[in-house]
Amino acid sequence: MTSTLEPRTVTRWVSLRPHHGRVPAEDLVDGPLYVEPFSAADLPAIAERAAGVVVGSAWMQDFQLVRAVARLGLPVIVQRGHSATLEEWLGIADYCVAEGNDQVVLCESGTRTHLSHVALDLTLLRAAKARSGRPVLADVSGDPSLAPAAIAAGADGLLLSPSASDAEVAVAREAVALFGALAVRESPSTLPEAREAIDRVDAALAVLLERRAELAGVVQSLKPVGGFAGRDMERERQLVAAMAERAPKLGAERLAPIMNAVIEAGLRLAEER
Numbered sequence: 001m002t003s004t005l006e007p008r009t010v011t012r013w014v015s016l017r018p019h020h021g022r023v024p025a026e027d028l029v030d031g032p033l034y035v036e037p038f039s040a041a042d043l044p045a046i047a048e049r050a051a052g053v054v055v056g057s058a059w060m061q062d063f064q065l066v067r068a069v070a071r072l073g074l075p076v077i078v079q080r081g082h083s084a085t086l087e088e089w090l091g092i093a094d095y096c097v098a099e100g101n102d103q104v105v106l107c108e109s110g111t112r113t114h115l116s117h118v119a120l121d122l123t124l125l126r127a128a129k130a131r132s133g134r135p136v137l138a139d140v141s142g143d144p145s146l147a148p149a150a151i152a153a154g155a156d157g158l159l160l161s162p163s164a165s166d167a168e169v170a171v172a173r174e175a176v177a178l179f180g181a182l183a184v185r186e187s188p189s190t191l192p193e194a195r196e197a198i199d200r201v202d203a204a205l206a207v208l209l210e211r212r213a214e215l216a217g218v219v220q221s222l223k224p225v226g227g228f229a230g231r232d233m234e235r236e237r238q239l240v241a242a243m244a245e246r247a248p249k250l251g252a253e254r255l256a257p258i259m260n261a262v263i264e265a266g267l268r269l270a271e272e273r
């Protein structure tokens with residue numbers, strides 16, 4: 001059981017509101033189990049079994065319950081009430097801190113709209129991050145296809161309810177890995193953290209390399225002479241020079257052999273086909 005919320009992960013949570021009193025088995029979700037209480041009566045069971053607690057958007061301003069939740073000493077995810085302002089939302093984090101619990105993560109959970117949807121407010125998410133300095137998650141349970149947008153906007157992780165399908169969880173995890181690698185420059189301080197960060201960058205690289213190979217294959221089929229025979233070294237030099245502007249530390253000299261290997265792999269793939 002993890003005691004602090006890992007950033008850049010998809011956290012799944014369980015609400016006890018529909019089934020008051022029964023904390024579900026920890027293996028219901030892979031990863032730490034975050035639980036939303038229905039009432040204060042649920043807190044002892046949550047303290048025993050859960051990795052963290054969710055202050056739900058429906059009762060964010062039930063100050064007594066918020067205080068009691070904070071006193072458990074577990075990490076707390078504070079969802080924004082569907083019509084709560086930034087000040088009201090951040091105020092709930094302050095309540096937790098006043099109870100001696102600083103392990104507070106915020107979660108933008110959307111504003112109820114005239115369409116009866118909740119619409120994620122990414123502007124508010126960014127403002128909450130800037131104002132509080134705390135990690136801010138986005139609850140994409142209502143529309144998991146918004147996961148890339150939330151990550152690109154700076155969400156530190158995503159929250160998904162357990163009713164999300166496996167496909168939706170996969171979309172959210174992919175968004176965290178791929179878009180997170182592009183949107184966020186990480187500064188890990190331990191070996192495992194640094195390796196996890198590299199794994200995310202490699203995941204994004206793999207997707208881009210595969211896509212690049214496909215496009216290079218299209219070019220081969222469109223050129224009068226394709227494959228190794230039609231190799232265009234001037235074009236290759238130009239693309240390395242353009243890349244070096246975005247990768248100035250690597251520079252053209254170090255990029256050239258990398259791109260040579262990438263280009264040759266693409267040409268071999270095209271010829272095998």
Ligand SMILES: C=C(O[C@@H]1C=C(C(=O)O)C=C[C@H]1O)C(=O)O
Binds near residue numbers: 216219231262
């Ligand atoms: C894709 C092309 O064919 C070859 C492969 C290249 C690549 O993978 O980027 C670049 C130049 C050519 O040697 C092209 O001519 O653009």
